[in-house]
Amino acid sequence: MEQNLFETERHDDTIKDQYLTFAIEDEDYGVEIAYVKEIIKMQSITKVPEMPSFIEGIINLRGDLIGVLDVRKRFGKMPKEHDEETCIIVLSYSDYTLGMIVDAVQETAIIPEDRISAPPSAKLSYANQFVRNIGRVGDEVKLLMDVERFLAQD
């Protein structure tokens, strides 16, 4: 048991402060690595009727059926034709698993806590409700997503 605790802590340490960054339109977003299960290429998505427009459908990820949404549509931006760079980031938190379609995945960046600040209180955009913090990598700004809220939102 003690051994286990130690392992988890060390595990947490190695991925602490690490963010996967991706692009939506002109904005850069980041999600904590701990929530990212994997990144997959676009594949055929089975449509589900009577769903909100931003929900694309279900994909088969090695036998697991996972819901997929389009982040552009979710954040109220214009949809874009999927191209070579388009991919799906599979996020998981507790027993929620969800794939989100993003324009392009950029890199994993280390953003230490002192480079992270709360977002300005003025409402930036509709996406604001899912942006928890703002991180800076060099002179670039990354909008850090509140994954738990994003996934638990029905």
Added chain:
Amino acid sequence: MSDFDRESMLEMFIFEMTQLVDQLESTIVQSESEYNIDQINEIFRIMHTIKGSSAMMMFDNIAGVGHSIEDLFYYLREENPKNLDYKRLSDHVLSGADFVKEELAKIQNGEKADGDGTELSKTIDKFLQQIKGKEAPAAAPAKASAPAPAATPAPASTPAAPPPVVELPISSTAGDYMHKYKLKIHFQDGCEMENIRAYTLVHNLQEIASDITHVPHDVIDEETIPIIRRDGFYAEFSSANDYHFIHSHLSSTVYLRELTLEEVEGDIVTPVVADAPVVQTTVEAPPVTAPEDISPIAPPPTEAAIDAAQKKGTASHMISVNVSKLDALLNLMGELVISEAMVTQNSELDGLQLESFNKETRQLRKIISNLQQTVMGMRMVPLSATFFRMHRIVRDMCRQLDKDVQLDIIGEETEVDKNIIEHIADPIMHIIRNSIDHGIELKEERAKTDKSSKARVLLEAKNAGGDVLIIIKDDGRGINTEKVLKKAKANGLTSKPDSEYTDREIQQFIFLPGFSTNEQVTAYSGRGVGMDVVSSNLEIVGGTALVDSVPGEGTTFTLKIPLTLAIIEGMSVLVAGAQYTIPIVHIIKSFKAQQENLFTDPSGNEMITERGEIFNIVRLHEFFNIDGAVTDVCEGTLIMLENGEHVVCLLVDDLIGQQQAVVKSMPKYFRKVRGLSGCTLLGNGDISLIIDVAGFFDK
């Protein structure tokens, strides 16, 4: 004992005890007004087993209570007193059963079973004394010759004249009684490190014994090895456990050649070199009676014992398996079904002439479907245990609320998947509570009606297609729709003018969270939780609840639950390029429509006449708002679906074929869609959505 052993033993223990307690409750509730000799024997036997098992697992508090009740029934069995207060007797036994249940729950949750049963034991003992007191004058002459029963408080003179049979090694009574033992051990020749083995032995003993002394004393010292080899290893100790327990504990020592365990009376004397022949693995009978003799008067093999032996005979044909193993098996089964489809419908086979291959795959499919049925059958459990548990609830509530209710059970042999049973026990209980608390009138009120004074609650289960219906029907006052509507309005649950609500719609309000019309909160209901547990629990297993009530005549709850969750036989259909799966149990037939049979009613509903009957047409693409589907009814295919007594014709583009579907739930992120119950993986890895036929009807 290693942790592993104890874990698996605990599991068995809990399983066994739960069954026993259930059995006990149903026996008592069935025979509350008067116990016949069979029932007394039965209860005696159950309590005896409970006591024995829990003493073995060292739950002394449970064993203590078990012992008291056992004493009580021992007396009843032997003396068969008349004019007992059976109601009080039942109360005592049931509170004992509750105690055991509580402790079991603690053990199951990994807590310590620390409940104090002494108070309960005392009450029960007192009750026994009372019965005896009442009986004494009448039975005195007869009893004079018989030896006093076990539980009679020992008169002052008893200790002076101990009966030939000495103190019993029952752990339950042994809370403070320590048995003293002498032990001699020889290890096998050439096993080496005898001193360390002796040390380990002593270490193991410390878990169950105290005051351990041993010769040679300093076993860590290697010089003792030759001594142990030559003379063996002696130990003396005290323990609260009985002879058999210690003996089996020690027998597991490795490299054991001889083991001599002896129980000694009084103080331990200095080691006597055992001159008794020790060439034996089991010892000569210890100077105590075996724990089977629960009373000093060794009873002849009773009916109970014979019965138990017979039961053992049938039990050997059953094994109990952990549900998680069955779940794993079922998952594998699902994988197998999918991969069979992947192989036999592989696209690389398209266009090939494969006569023998097709023949073999048919055989394979047959075997797999047999296998699947067997696996599913293993998980099917009759509802009887769940149903009979309700007797207890009805009984308790009747006592508390002073109502007279008879519970009738029909169809308890109906089988349902194990996973589903877990989710419906609570809903059934809540509905029954609700019926008795709210539905059944108080005695005075009921007397004013022309109903019989004994109220009835009917609990019925039956198969209906791929579903099981559970019907709970009472003959109480029915649901007061006015009151419900008022309450619903007050809670902001209504969405249209009052006059537009039908009685049926109003009645469904009671399943919403936070709803209770009973002004007074009682011990059983009124807090508004409960009925929404019904609907939420049923939702998990894909079931539905319906209520139908006639004021003054009673209320009927109908729970519709699927037989099984896991694998369904489905028909794949195509709509706008996407596949959907329809459970085959709902399909009557499929056919092509003829233009002359189609017509539209004034409000735009499409209908078709088929063999003289008229059916509504539902277009799947319209129902789900899908673009690109076949819109000409004659061009597509109609599938006639039934759900209960309702029938519709569903328009799809085309049929693909019959297929077994492993049901998977929709991703959690998605909201529930009417008309869809889940999704499934097809042989080629594609996903198909499973149609919930009921969705087309409850508009």
